[in-house]
Amino acid sequence: MTSHGLETTPGGLSVSERVSRTLVAIGLLPVLLILIVVVVALVEPRFTGLNNVLNILRQTSFLAIVACGQMLVLIIGGFDLSVGAVVALTSTVMAKTMAALSAVMPGDVGMVIFLGVMAGLGSGAAIGLINGACVAFLRISPFMVTLGTLWIATGIGLILTNGIPVYGMPDEFVKQFGRALWFPGLFSERGIPATFYVAILIVALVWMVQRKTLLGRYIYAIGGNQQAAMVSGVSTTVCIISTYVLCSVLASTGGILATARLGSGQATMGGDLLMLQSIAAAVIGGVSLRGGIGRAEMVALSALFLSVLTNSMNLLRIDSKMQVVVLGIVLIAAVALDELGKRKQQRD
Amino acid sequence: MNELVEPPEVRASASSMKDAAGLLLEMRGISKRFPGVLALDQVDFDVRQGEVHVLFGENGAGKSTLINVIAGTYPQDGGSYHYDGAAVRGLTPHKARLMGISPVFQEFSLVPDLTVEENLFLGRERRRWGFLKAGAMRKRAAEVVSELGFDLDPKAKVRSLSRAHQQMAEIAKALMADVRLLILDEPTASLTESETYRLFELIGKLKGEGVGIIYVSHRMREIKQLADRITVLRDGRLIKTLGAEGVTENELVELMTGRKIEVLFPKIDHQPGDTLLQVSGLTTGNHSVEGVDFSARAGEVTGVAGLVGCGKSELIRAVYGVEPIHAGSITVAGEAYPHPAPSRSLQKGICYFPSDRVVEGLALSRPVRENASMAALNLEQFVKNKLLQRTSEKRIIQEIVDKLRLRPPNIERVVANLSGGNRQKVMLARGLTRKTSIFLFDEPTVGIDVGAKVEVYELMKQLVEAGAAIVLVSSELPEVLNLANRVYVMHRAHMVAELTGEDISEQNVLASFFEGDQQLAAKVQQQAGAGV
């Protein structure tokens, strides 16, 4: 019975086969994440320090929200290169609006914040609408459309600010939200970043949309087989447009959180790097670039993974330039492993 | 001119007026044009309540275009569409479903990464405020599946199902809503006898409930069993609508093809010679072929018959090297041929013509010339020192294309603009660009018109009579029965029969499916017995 050269268990499966099957079932990502956390925590005690953990959570929140939007678009079989530019646009539009309104109605801080946030989300939604309409009605390749809106949104952001940071947002917005720790004593003595609660809420919402709502079901259906969805009576144009708008609004939300933390509106926020990170997070989280597959919780986990990875490298004093290289390799390796696994499954 | 000659038209509409009460669908003068093709040309068609109306015609005759117009997938370019006595305009698939029109297409309208249950409700999910009522849908899906008596797991992902099970899911999906007009496009192509039997029972029941059924098929047996009326289409035109009673097979085939059956299939003079291809114990990587023995000889057409998805395509694909092989051996002209790969197969004189010319045959955006010379880019006539010999390429391809009577004979045209028949000729040209002794045809006449079909058969005749070995894999039984000298029958991945001479008949082929099932059942029992 040991002709395979491997120990065989009563079930007829070798140990290595069992391990690989379990890995396939839960995915490599959680295992890797835990591994990194354990190793780095042992090597570098600062890693588990409260400040560092809070830092990781902030980074994760921001990336997870944007990546969730990207994920939805990828599932429906599209692409959104404009998320980074939308973050920048939101940041400038919101900051400008708040600054202007603060001058007009200095007493009414709540209203100023509300209108500012709405203006920010609105600008994002507008870009999403353009993206969605071009893809759904004009049937232009999503890659090219969002490349176009990437330039358009960046251009508008730069015109609004002339490239200079916009100050003048209400203090309350920055101190009580952007940089605040909420609910002290619940998870830690000082609390946890407000942005993290927002991110949890948003990921949960996206999860619910995916699992429990018609739109979520249709996004999967259209990405999996657009022709089938259309023949089955799914109004594909409405769904595609909604998805792009949703993606941009999520990117906007990310922009609002980042701006609130930073305390100023910046036209250089987000940018190409964030767009690339959001796609990387989605792809490492198991979203297929061919559409039809992907889950919010995995993408959030993958955002956490990327943030932990970056943070660990910082703590271990790995040159930030080298870090970029590591990220590139991790991305390719993740997808290559996934692809190999799929091919092996098909063969079995 | 024709429009002015009214009398027959009037009579037809008068007679339809008479039983207008039961008329569910009435279409007059329907036309549909695609780039380069007039797919439907002034077609009249109607369906009464509680009848099975068979649509009959070859692939490419316009049947699927017509049902797609009925189901709202394609808007018609001309003609009138009445449903339940009311004119219908701007039909979409969604509206059609609301009206009770449920199509079951051949290319499935299923999403592979969703579960059966999710697919059943696709487009009409139960919901409140945009939220899905998963529990209610789960219950209903289980009910429907058990009502139909299908052996289907509602929680399974569609991707993981066999073709037969996907077909069942597709049928179940069509029956989820309140159906008034059911469209079935060759539903039995991949079903076994017993599954087909269940489906026919179901059709009988629906008929009793007054549902109108459009049934697309070209299997005589089914037509005899089910049809109330038959409409024959050819080249996008309505040939005739006739009552099913007393119709003979030959009459239908002649209506369908527009020529006598003797003319359709050429008489091939088989001169079996050496065994060029010998396959033993072949099992493919995905087990769609299991332990198959098979051989092909020079100078004869070897046919392989079987249901869609029985593994017959995979058999020749494995020989050519596009399907992974798990076990077994292949011998070509007496020499062992381990680990086949397309480039080496071509060098050994084996050429494979895929059934799906769009997916794996042709580079649609490239000209005829490039498509025809694609498999011969390592020959000196075409390439010297890695440089293309464009002049000589043009000359050779032009000659071949002229011989195959490509119309128009322009080798610089982009293949996407060619009709199905012409596309197949471009594929065939590929086999003539180099010395080929074993031709593997996978469903060679799918989607091509009768004229081109006859030309393909003629070419096979020439090739065989010149000493080539041809393997013809086809789901069109008449094709295999009339052209092959020996017929293999495959069923559920196994080779269940080899028929020669007088034994080659529809009856025997069908019988061997049944025997195959029994043999398999016996084998399973044996294994189970051995295990205990």
Next chain:
Amino acid sequence: MTDAAKASGLDTAKPTRQVILAQLLLPIALVVMFLGFAVVEPKVVSLGNINNILTQASYLFIFSCAQMVVIITRGFDLSIGTNVSAVSVLIALVMTGMVGPEGEGMFWAVSLGILTGLGFGLSVGLFNGVVVSWLRVNPFVTTLGSLNICLGVASMASDGRPVFHVPRAFSEIAYSGSILGIDLPILYAAGIGILLFFMLRNTVLGRALYILGSNPRAAEVAGLPRRRYLTMAYVICAVLAAVGALLLTARTGSGEPNLGGGLRLVGESIAAAVIGGVSLRGGVGGVQSVVIGALFITVLSNGMNLTRVDGYIQMIVLGAVLVAAIFLDRIRTQRI
């Protein structure tokens, strides 16, 4: 006979006029745009400016040609931007490091610098090609990964600062010289264009790239070695990008870690190719498409510069024109 008549009537006779019109659409738009700018600002048509346009277009043309080779195979290459940055830094380092204080060893320094640049491009291309074809990783993810890797190389090698004092001799052979009054960059671009045209039209590789892009499955069934040709496409792309990087570095006179800046260069190179008619669905397009596309984008930004359109607004216009052009192209290909 009737079949033949029907087929030919439907297939060929009708679209020819439309096809010709569609093919001419972009050149006409280009000329109209050029004349439009000329009316607003007469300087646009000056000989100096035309030379200027051609020189600028040369660089874009080379990058866009690189991009075209992979787009034809249904891929694209996001890494050419940071590849350019890395090459620029590396050659500058090699050249400045090898030349003595009095300019001795100039020949070897420049030659070795050029070889280093091309070698780096080659290895990036090889990496992309192998990952895409052997590991079957999506081109987007692959080149996104190598984008990061090249970015790391560029900033690590230069420590984020420009490398000054690239030898003048290098600039002379790659930028400032001219032959028969034509500037060198234009000549290099023309040379590359002619080579690539020949490669695509007359070699097995060129033919294989088109077929691979048009239908990868069909190429495999026809026995074409898919992986080898696909890898070669990425290699050609990255090497051409490296050549472009050499020329750009010769112009700036220093190794710049941000030369290919972010996605701007990548975006413009894809845009120029696609506007010119190279299909993202693969199998369609040629050098002539890229010529038109590169000229189109260059004339647009040159005209806006001369008519003093705000730089940020230029960005918006470029985005809008890109979407519009792709849309027109989609209509055009649908007709054919």
